Amino acid sequence: MSEPDVFAALSNPVRREILLQLRKGPRAVNDLASGFNLGRPAVSEHLQVLRKAKLVREEPRGRERYYHLDPRPLSEVDDWLKAFTHYWKQRLAALEDVLDEESRK
Numbered sequence: 364m365s366e367p368d369v370f371a372a373l374s375n376p377v378r379r380e381i382l383l384q385l386r387k388g389p390r391a392v393n394d395l396a397s398g399f400n401l402g403r404p405a406v407s408e409h410l411q412v413l414r415k416a417k418l419v420r421e422e423p424r425g426r427e428r429y430y431h432l433d434p435r436p437l438s439e440v441d442d443w444l445k446a447f448t449h450y451w452k453q454r455l456a457a458l459e460d461v462l463d464e465e466s467r468k
Contacts, residue, residue: 369436370443372416377401378409382418385432392428
């Protein structure tokens with residue numbers, strides 16, 4: 364099986380929520396699992412996908428593993444979104460022009 368890419372990793376809402384939780388700082392698997400209606404093994408599987416996509420890194424601390432967010436791979440998503448940001452700015456500017464014209468009538 365090939366390694367998941369950033370887009371595939373972000374396609375799941377549980378994984379997106381895990382990343383949001385990790386923005387607050389490193390978290391243990393049990394801490395992360397407590398925020399979901401899932402068992403620890405399911406959360407561990409999601410963390411494995413995020414780790415393979417290099418969006419998180421794990422740090423062993425005694426008997427627990429702590430996960431840290433690594434946002435660097437998200438630059439790929441940001442680059443992809445820039446084309447759409449430009450598109451929507453143009454579309455909104457055109458809408459503003461139409462609304463201004465209508466309000467002058």
